[in-house]
Amino acid sequence: MQSYTIGQAARLLGVSPDTARRWADAGRVATHRDEGGRRLIDGKDLAAFSIEVGQGGIGDEDPSYTSARNAFPGIVTAVKLGDVAAQVEIQAGPHRLVSLLTREAVEELGLEVGMQATARVKSTNVHIDRN
Numbered sequence: 001m002q003s004y005t006i007g008q009a010a011r012l013l014g015v016s017p018d019t020a021r022r023w024a025d026a027g028r029v030a031t032h033r034d035e036g037g038r039r040l041i042d043g044k045d046l047a048a049f050s051i052e053v054g055q056g057g058i059g060d061e062d063p064s065y066t067s068a069r070n071a072f073p074g075i076v077t078a079v080k081l082g083d084v085a086a087q088v089e090i091q092a093g094p095h096r097l098v099s100l101l102t103r104e105a106v107e108e109l110g111l112e113v114g115m116q117a118t119a120r121v122k123s124t125n126v127h128i129d130r131n
Helices: 008-014 015-024 043-056 103-109
Strands: 003-005 038-043 071-080 085-090 097-103 116-120
Touching: 003 008, 003 015, 003 043, 008 015, 008 038, 008 071, 008 097, 015 071, 038 043, 043 097, 071 097, 071 103, 085 103, 085 116, 097 103
Parallel strands: none
Antiparallel strands: 003 038, 071 085, 071 116, 085 097
16 A cells, blocks of 8 residues: 655645644544654545545635646545446545546556546636635
8 A cells, every 4th residue: 555755645635744744643644654754644544534625625724826737636535447437536635536437547557545646637618716
């Protein structure tokens, strides 16, 4: 199982490393230490926590005022395989992205819950909101 440093987890959750560290210190997400003493978060734990962050909006930082690009680095939170097709969910900070693709593509990429992945979006209609 892949593990993530506090900094990597922060980037995937869309928060600062200080925020991720505070959440870990408060016991909101479990950590363990590697041989070098760095705190790590197991991928499955981070995937579950990212869903909580995305649904609850528990971040304590101001939203950014930007037009997001079309690449969303995140963590795989669900993989549903059918005979031919598959559904993959990625939590990228507060954004939940769902992709339908072939089972073969999922297997070739080795996608599984807890691993880092980037969702890329191409759309003919893009809406921009400023909060």
